Amino acid sequence: MSSYVIGVSFGYHDSAAAIVRDGEIVAAVQEERFTRVRHDPGFPLNALRYCLREAGVTLADVSAIFYYENPVKKLGRIVSTYFAFGTRGFGAFISDVPDWLTGKVFVKQLIRRELESGFGVSACIPAVHYIDHHMSHASAAFFPGPFSEAAVLCVDGVGEWATTSAWVGERNTLHPVWEIRFPHSLGLLYSAMTYFCGFKVDSGEYKLMGLAPYGTPVYYDTILDNLIDLKPDGSFWLNMKYFDYAVGNCMITDEFATLFGGPRREAESRITKREFDLAASVQRVLEEAMLRIGRTMRKQTGQRNLCLAGGVALNCVANGRLLEARVFDRIWVQPAAGDAGGALGAALAGWHVQMGHARTLGTTDRMKATLLGTSYSNTEIEVVLTGHRAVFERLSDEALPAHVAGLLAEGNVVGWFQGRMEFGPRALGARSILGDPRNQTMQSVMNLKIKNRESFRPFAPAVLEEHAQEWFRLDSASPYMLFVVDVQPTHRKPVSASQQTLTGIELLNCTRSSIPAVTHVDFSARVQTVGKEANPRFRQLLEAFHQQTNCPVLVNTSFNVRGEPIVETPSNAYLCFMRTQMDYLVVGNYVLRKANQPELAEEGDWRTEFALD
Structure with missing residues (x-):
């Protein structure tokens, strides 16, 4: 008899659901496709309904539901960060933490309420489990990939604590190697520059990447000398004097604007040479960081193949640089590398890591060229x-x-x-x-x-x-x-x-x-x-x-x-x-x-x- 698990991601960006049958990916889809709300962060009820329909099962047939991060650990990070920043974080602490204590941390209860509302109070609701955010990303990168073993790199804004994490995947296991923690984040550095150049954070990063070839990286040294201390092994530290995202309501501080000669570009206004050059410069910094991290991981793990996930893995220019440099023999990137893919990763982590099921390899990856959504006759x-x-x-x-x-x-x-x-x-x-x-x-x-x-x-x-x-x-x-x-x-x-x-x-x-x-x-x-x-x-x-x-x-x-x-x-x-x-x-x-x-x-x-x- 077949066994099913579901993964869900919601609450921040690109909510999604995925269903896995005996380790095989049956369906996966973002909630935005149904609600028509771009990057919809809401509970993925429509996506869940589709996944169950595609699999031909009901909730009663599902063994477990896995959520793509651990909200308890995330709350711990938020509280610790506010205390670490002292009086600078007091206002945000008073504003944000009560909301977490009264609602956001109780995700299991929220999922149960949403399922009872969407499927009826008599629905047989499976047990809900948390999967750490970067474990979800690492699982989405490794388990559907084509390699029996590989180094796995996850780079994004932030999960609970990790912003960059290295793993080794072998058969049905993932072993952590090291991680870099919040507030030091390549993803948030890139998002801060996205914001400064007048684009929307969490969606405008694509635009910044596309803008980069029009410019010259004249600010490359300025970024390395002031914003990020990038070590030869790829480890890094951000100078939080220039960033406000940890405890404030803005990505950057006034010092950021001063460093680059004036205020951020207003959205929809004319793009100037400064924005072209800033895009080129931060893109080059990101590429250099990814190359250094890749070389270190190859040396540390001895693995010949690399799997990538996390929002930064959607920076296909940096991926191309890694590929061209031949740091690894082969590279496989999860096509839904961001938070949506976390739903799939949570399901696969639950199936392989928590439940201990074996992993079956095919001649290609298991993403079915990512055609996992709805169809019409x-x-x-x-x-x-x-x-x-x-x-x-x-x-x-x-x-x-x-x-x-x-x-x-x-x-x-x-x-x-x-x-x-x-x-x-x-x-x-x-x-x-x-x-x-x-x-x-x-x-x-x-x-x-x-x-x-x-x-x-x-x-x-x-x-x-x-x-x-x-x-x-x-x-x-x-x-x-x-x-x-x-x-x-x-x-x-x-x-x-x-x-x-x-x-x-x-x-x-x-x-x-x-x-x-x-x-x-x-x-x-x-x-x-x-x-x-x-x-x-x-x-x-x-x-x-x-x-x-x-x-x-x-x-x-x-x-x-x-x-x-x-x-x-x-x-x-x-x-x-x-x-x-x-x-x-x-x-x-x-x-x-x-x-x-x-x-x-x-x-x-x-x-x-x-x-x-």
């Missing part, structure tokens, strides 16, 4: 489209790939909704917006007219796995879009003398390769390789595009607009399609042309539904 899709009075045609399975490839080759932007939804922050060919990477204007069109976001942000290429090395400096699979590597020199275009004088956003005007829509200004790209098994229909589309154009690459970005979660239902997809300047929508076997659709009648401005981030 053609019958369900047609009912939704008809309800919207949409005009569509239905194509056969055989005809669809070549038809859509032709639309893309003609320069159209296509919304693509197929199969099970992705788990984690990346769209990987199930809930994607696609375009022709050879099109010079595609990046600006997709950013400004469709995604409604800043023009500087790069797009990622999806490439047929067997052709990846021809186009990118990448000699291993990268199915989760988690490594930034260079475009091969054979596909680059020479930069003229006048173009070499361009700076900042002007660099966008320079065509740098034969696939300019996915080539960043430093000739890099965040690559997704598409193999032959995980996502057959997306694979068929890429093959058809390659056959028609001799290019095995497509622009692949998430199916959403700025401030909105990735679409979950066919109705979400249709509304996003109609609200933007996408040319075509492909949902299941149905193809919709924008010019044929009736006008969308909505009350008010849809943009006000989503808080921009």
Whole structure:
């Protein structure tokens, strides 16, 4: 008889639920996809319902529920921190700690109440257990990965105490090696600079990473001399004179602004050379820290392979530097590396570590190319489209790939909704917006007219796995879009003398390769390789595009607009399609042309539904 465990994460950022059957990942999904609230921190009731439905079980069939951190230990850290900062932390102590004492620390009781409310008071509710935050991250990194043993590195803002932790994974166990504790945190250093550059903490870090290639790291030494003491072995210490996040209501102190020549950039205001250079500088510091930590871990553990998780593991530029440096033979990154992945990690830690079950290895990782979310049949899709009075045609399975490839080759932007939804922050060919990477204007069109976001942000290429090395400096699979590597020199275009004088956003005007829509200004790209098994229909589309154009690459970005979660239902997809300047929508076997659709009648401005981030 099969045994099931559930993992949940909620309360701070990106709530999620996951269900595991006999050690196999059955389903995992973020709550935001259902509520349409970006990074929803609330209890993941909708996600839980989906996971149980996908597994075909009820709560009565679940052996245990595992929560992704220990709130008792977290409260201990919060109280200790306030006392350590003395009078500077008194105001925040009076404000925050009573709320913890009366509610936040009693997570087991909260979970029981939410389940009784959501499933009925008579529901058979399993026992709830706490898993330490970095154990959840380490479990999400190691147990679904492809290695029988590996070094495991977790880097994020903070859990209970740990901000950076090193482990060794062997079979069904994880052994801690060392940790760095709050308030010293690479994740919070990067978030502080994100805040100072005018972006939103916990979502704007992607923007800072994308901004970095436009600048020069002129503040690199300033950061190392003042903000962080980075040791040769990768250990570090932050100078809290410049940071207020430990006990205050702001990421930084006035001294931070003084150090960098003035106040933080106001959100939505013009980005100046200072922000470009600050982004480049802190990105270089992060990369150097990760390289030093990686080298130390290789020496300490003797392990040849590395697994990564934690929010900082989503910095795919730093991952690319680690990969390029060959510190480890192979690197595997959990695709849902942030708090959402903590739900999955908690379930796997519960199954393997607490319950002692053996771990089974396959020929690849166990994340199923992260297609762990909801799906809809053609019958369900047609009912939704008809309800919207949409005009569509239905194509056969055989005809669809070549038809859509032709639309893309003609320069159209296509919304693509197929199969099970992705788990984690990346769209990987199930809930994607696609375009022709050879099109010079595609990046600006997709950013400004469709995604409604800043023009500087790069797009990622999806490439047929067997052709990846021809186009990118990448000699291993990268199915989760988690490594930034260079475009091969054979596909680059020479930069003229006048173009070499361009700076900042002007660099966008320079065509740098034969696939300019996915080539960043430093000739890099965040690559997704598409193999032959995980996502057959997306694979068929890429093959058809390659056959028609001799290019095995497509622009692949998430199916959403700025401030909105990735679409979950066919109705979400249709509304996003109609609200933007996408040319075509492909949902299941149905193809919709924008010019044929009736006008969308909505009350008010849809943009006000989503808080921009």
